[in-house]
Amino acid sequence: KAGVTQTPRYLIKTRGQQVTLSCSPISGHRSVSWYQQTPGQGLQFLFEYFSETQRNKGNFPGRFSGRQFSNSRSEMNVSTLELGDSALYLCASSLQGLGAKNIQYFGAGTRLSVL
Amino acid sequence: KNEVEQSPQNLTAQEGEFITINCSYSVGISALHWLQQHPGGGIVSLFMLSSGKKKHGRLIATINIQEKHSSLHITASHPRDSAVYICAALVPARQLTFGSGTQLTVLP
Numbered sequence: 001k002a003g004v005t006q007t008p009r010y011l012i013k014t015r016g017q018q019v020t021l022s023c024s025p026i027s028g029h030r031s032v033s034w035y036q037q038t039p040g041q042g043l044q045f046l047f048e049y050f051s052e053t054q055r056n057k058g059n060f061p062g063r064f065s066g067r068q069f070s071n072s073r074s075e076m077n078v079s080t081l082e083l084g085d086s087a088l089y090l091c092a093s094s095l096q097g098l099g100a101k102n103i104q105y106f107g108a109g110t111r112l113s114v115l
Numbered sequence: 116k117n118e119v120e121q122s123p124q125n126l127t128a129q130e131g132e133f134i135t136i137n138c139s140y141s142v143g144i145s146a147l148h149w150l151q152q153h154p155g156g157g158i159v160s161l162f163m164l165s166s167g168k169k170k171h172g173r174l175i176a177t178i179n180i181q182e183k184h185s186s187l188h189i190t191a192s193h194p195r196d197s198a199v200y201i202c203a204a205l206v207p208a209r210q211l212t213f214g215s216g217t218q219l220t221v222l223p
Contacts, residue, residue, distance in 0.1 A: 033211070037156075043201065043213040056209045088156050099209040101146040101165060106158035 002027065004093050006107035014115050018079040021110045025072050025093030029105070031055075032074035033098060034066060037088040037109075046089075049074050050097045078112075086114045118142050119204050121214035128221050134189040136217045138202035141183065146205040149176050149187050152216070153198045161187070161200075192221045 005024040013019050025032050034046040045058040049068035068074045072093075078085055090109045094102035119140045128134055138147065149161040162169050162176040164185065169176050173192075178185040189196055202214045 035211075042215050043203070043211075045210045045212070048209065058210060090156070090158060092158075097209070098205060098211060099145075101163060101205060103160050103163055104148065104211075105160065106150075109156040109158075111156070 004091060004105050004107035006089075006091055006110050008110060009108065010111050010113075012113045012115065013081050015081055015083060017081050018077065019081060019112060021076045021089055021091075021112075023074045023076070023091035023093075023107055025074070025091075026105055029093035029095055030072055031094045031097035031102070032068055032072065033092050033094075033104070034074070034076050035090045035092070036060075037090060038084075038086070043090075046076070048098055055097065055099075081114045083114050086112060088112075117215070118206070118212050119202060119214040121202055121217050123217060124215065125218045126220070128192050128219070130193060130221055130223050132192050132221075134192050134196075134219065134221075136187045136200050136202075136219070138185045138187070138214055139183060140185075140204045140212075142204065142206055142212075144183075144204040144206055147178055147185050148203040148205065148211065149185075150201040150203060151198045152201060158201075189219075194221045194223050197221050 031050045033048040047057045066076045088109045092104040092106045146165045151159045164178040173190045175188040199216045201216045203211045
């Protein structure tokens with residue numbers, strides 16, 4: 001069974017641009033959650049999608065958005081990039097989502113650098 | 116003050132030593148995860164606990180809900196255990212709140 005796949009692995013953008021990151025969950029998993037990891041703030045929860053619906057959102061500005069498709073693949077978009085958005089972005093998938101206390105399976109992450 | 120506190124931040128051990136990493140939380144939780152992150156960023160979920168104790172190989176995780184405390188133990192540590200260990204609390208709002216991580220280095 002294939003694991004969680006995130007693309008691209010590395011990305012370089014400039015301030016003001018927008019970026020879209022992709023996450024393909026493990027087959028059969030309906031929940032995808034997204035996280036930002038920076039040296040200063042550590043890991044922080046962005047949002048969770050389950051069956052194409054956003055179930056919960058962390059404390060991030062509206063420039064951070066996401067969506068989930070009918071095949072459970074998810075995309076995360078960041079608009080008007082700022083230097084502080086440079087981070088490792090991780091997604092995780094699970095069968096029933098965070099609220100069901102499922103094991104989370106993480107992807108390898110996308111490392112975004114904003115210049 | 117962070118809702119989830121980990122200690123120690125850094126830990127260096129000799130191969131074979133018994134290791135304990137602690138995690139305390141100040142909010143009500145429904146479960147607690149222990150994660151392992153290797154250089155390069157990949158994260159592996161080690162345990163998810165809502166009560167008691169779980170064991171997998173040389174790893175043991177315990178949680179005391181009343182005391183709002185969890186521990187991760189590694190017996191007979193090995194250099195390949197060197198990684199960052201992160202605890203994450205599942206709060207009722209269905210979010211994961213993370214500790215700052217413990218950098219473990221096991222020397223041969």
